[in-house]
Amino acid sequence: MRSPATDTPWHMASRRLTAHRPAVAGLAVLAALALAVPAAPLLGGGVVADALSAGQGSLAFALLAGLIGGGAGVVWGTLAVALGQRAERAMMSLANRLMGLPLVLGVLLASGLAGRGLGLLAGMVALTAAPAVAVLTQGELRSLLRREFLTAAQASGLSGRAILRRHIAPNAALPLAAAAWTALPRALAAESFASLLGLGLPDGVPSWGGQLATAVRLGDPLAVAPPALLLALSLWSLCAIGDGLRAAAGGRP
């Protein structure tokens, strides 16, 4: 038997995360990128160093838009559950319908019509990620609210507020974090797609999509490879970590 101190739910969740091998690989890749990208200007010139330094713009923007989108999605899903049955049905059917649309085209449309502003782009990219996060959030919360220990807490005389604070919030934290994480790869993909078409980040902000566009325009296959590979690698790591988080949140020991 293990000692109780290592059997806390957080320990078990982290064990499940580290048992998920793609997630561990993804974390390693992402950590390496996080070190290499800021250090890229020190490496001097060359296609690889250029591609690495372009990651600054892409990753920072993905983080920003992903946080906004993930946060908005979590708020959306939580409000839907909190506001009662009718609101829930309306809000979730909107989210489901939006999820079915190619929202990335909205990013292009907005950039094309209103010019390439960082704020507008961040907002639109966040919007592409939010509905999927909202759907995940609502599902997680609904299944959490059905769990028996909440009924038991009610039988133990706890008020609704105490149950929310002590039982629902702590148990929702990890599943909702896992749901919100899915906004990061979506944001990165949407931004890269828009930048590839020249409708993404403003000129002067380096990004993988922008570099790819330049390389393709010049017809230089050697220059295409580094940003394309780095982009694919980051997308894969983000998705793998997302899967690992979901396994950590959902699994039973």
Added chain:
Amino acid sequence: MSTPLLEAEALSIHTGRDILLDRLSFAVNPAEVLSITGAAGSGKTLLLRTLAGLPAPGAWIEGEVRAQGRRLLVTQDGALTPHLTLGAQFAELLAHHLGLDERAARQRAVAALEHLHVSAAARRLALYPHELSEPMRWRAVLALALAAEPTVLLADAPAASLDPTLRARLLDELAGWARETGAALVLSGRPEDGVTGPATRALNLDRGRLTESTPPTETAVNGEAPPPGPPILSVRELRVAFPLGRTWRGEDRWLTVVDGLSFGLAEGEILTLLGESGSGKSVLARAVLRLVPPAGGQVAWMARDLATAPPEAMRRARRDLQMLFPDPAAALDPGQTIGAQFDETLEALRPDIPAAGRARVIGDTLREVGLPDSVLTRFPATLAPLEAARAGLARALLPGPRLLVCDEPAATLSGVERETFLTLLLELRRTRRLSLLHATQDADTGLRLGHRALVLLSGRVVEEADCATLAADARHPYSRALIAAAEARRPALHGDPPSALRPPSGCPLRLRCPRARDYCAQAIPPLDEVSPGHRVACHYWDTNGSDAA
């Protein structure tokens, strides 16, 4: 004496480090039904797999298994291939085993399904597994096995997820098939899975060894006379219904789960709520504690109506009314230690106990339920089933309740552990002078523990009597079926319970009832008094008919 169809001789299985099965020897003759019972993890599944010739990888097998003819194993979950229709699965299996073409396979499939009393069998062959109800899925799984005409059929915990009434009948039909065709049938399961009922020979698997099965020597029995006295809990015309949305005409649709139920519970009394799953017993138990909002009626605790009680009064009432949940581990927050949750319960329900005094109360209660203090620092996921059940009991006892509402309190426990826990529950009830409201689908446990019983069907009481009377002289066909199933006899009800969304007119049992006549469709039978304290809701309770079988 005919030669056995299946024979194991000094069969041992070990992993190199642990001995899993230890020198088992037995034989199964034609037309014989052997049951192998054992607690969870005793090696039943491993044994059956080995007997079927599908040994687990990584295990060493010694000794010998001899079988004649075709062996077939029905696995524990009774899995069907999800993307194939039933007809296609029959065709595939029968083509493989018997080399039948599709038409012949179809005919045989229909015959096998009809043997297990599946109505409109030919039409069911077009269905996919997910379109079948759980009882129907089990009939299909077993029919699939019968159709392949095995000489040895091994079934691992067959139909364990079904209600006892349905399961007992299905197992009886399976045994009947074995006797008819001269096949050997091996059924395995936990002691409470009812596999011993149709068996001609019963063996018990305990820590890798086989013994002739004997009924457990120590069973929890309530020997006391029912205490007289006025009711402390009284439930009047309680109704619980859930909204289902609207029809196209704009009328609200409701799913009525508890339909105008009334009863009283005296101090120190044990009242059993007996019924199949879906009969409303669990919802009733929760509605009494106001964990499910009632749609109408009254629940009065000490002459105070709980439905209209303000939060403060409700909290005072919760101190007296506590609950045991069917899955005690799931009723504990996975993110907090047991100690933190106990503390929280005491803090909410007993503000009169100072924070410094809580540890003493918790320690005393832990000793009462037989748990060490070290359990307080552990998390629910690390508890064994019996420990979790004890922890759930301790939490319910902490505030010093006077009524325990138990919803299948031993559902996660098996065999000896189950009896240990129920004995503890009875003992604590006596020392603490608790009243118990005990909801269960197992008539045996329910009638053994209780003073008085209510038999529930579709949210209504169909029979009410004291437990001794009910055990000896149940009048309602549904009560008789529940008791028969608990004794592993064949219940006389046929077919599956109707959907709660489309209940039949008149008597809710009439579609399954052996006594049903035309009049049953017209009126819901009222509760008639048969003898003092014994009431039955059946139009024909006095026609003591042929439904004893």
